[in-house]
Amino acid sequence: MDSLHLDQHISQQYNADLEKLRTALLEMGGLVEDQLADATRAIETADGELAEKVLKTEKKVDKFEIDIDKECTTILARRQPAASDLRLVLMVTKAIRDLERMGDEAAKIAKMALALNDDGESPRGYVELRHLAAQVGKLVNVALDAFARFDVYAAIKVVRDDKDIDIEYRSSLRELITYMMEDPRSIKRVMNIMWALRSLERIGDHARNIAEHVIYLVHGMDVRHISPSEIEKQLEKQR
């Protein structure tokens, strides 16, 4: 834990409310991680049932978002938090939106798995997909971990690694365009893989957002639109 410690409040209930928020966010995060893993496996193994499971889980993720958001509003209205408590509540209202979007994108990947069942499997792109999915899954895990431990350095690592994922993604796209040009009959099927790659890249962006929220939470510093090395420089100055 870097420079953040949540204030201890005279009201036990207030402490419990804040702790509950944190736990709920991590629980929601765990659900989204499962969705992502299942959706990718559904494409690879052409498993329609697993894809349907991902679609069902989306409803649970949506419910988490609405419930946690309500809880945040209640805390703001009743407790009127200040300083790091206020940042925590605001951070949670933002992070749950990112998680909900990640769940959305995982559902899109699951739909692509179903489309591949209908249109016929893609002759190409599985290697690229598996590779990117593994990287993105790791990124999501580190981002949630950074939140769980208020770990700014893990958060900066996420911002940095997301850049590699974007490079990887663009190179996969180029590969797939080449495949399509070589075998135009495969276009429709390869497009399904392409949309899935796109969703993975978006999930990476949302993981980076969560990491940026963690940095804001711990340091009160808004680091969106700033490069990782610039973030580190600014953190050094704060010491």
Add this chain to the structure above:
Amino acid sequence: MDSLHLDQHISQQYNADLEKLRTALLEMGGLVEDQLADATRAIETADGELAEKVLKTEKKVDKFEIDIDKECTTILARRQPAASDLRLVLMVTKAIRDLERMGDEAAKIAKMALALNDDGESPRGYVELRHLAAQVGKLVNVALDAFARFDVYAAIKVVRDDKDIDIEYRSSLRELITYMMEDPRSIKRVMNIMWALRSLERIGDHARNIAEHVIYLVHGMDVRHISPSEIEKQLEKQR
């Protein structure tokens, strides 16, 4: 104005702060509307300079987001708003993220305009693009207007029209896949149009989010993941 009226506060300054938030959000929205119009025109007229202008405007939009977000945090800490004021502030923190994303997507469209300059213009897809861009531009305008006038019925119209845009988008994609299969040498260029269409569809989603925030602001009702007719039913019940 439906059932919302912002409370009048003893503090003139507080009233002024809330009004400033509203104005800033609308100003940011105007900037994003310009970006969207310019980006689409940059593709249609292969205008590289206009595309560069969109990319430059993105920085301004980003700055708006950071400044407004800070202002919201300050108001929450100092004024400890309740009821509809609290909803307004929370709504603004969410809507600016949507606007920033819309600006991001407009920038992606501008990049596609630049790519079309490099890869050669696409033989197809301009009609679809122009059509979808007009629909999405209108949607964004109505969403911002719904916020400016706290107009729930305009907001519901946005939620509904976004569904039409999704249908339109999917039918355009099918067209473009057919073009690519007919003329595989055009794949790379048509893909640029496809990504631009995708960005337009996302911008539509964000406009719908803003509309949903307006409904939440006015009625305190979370309408995400609910159909437009279900929203209307629930509003009827509230009467």
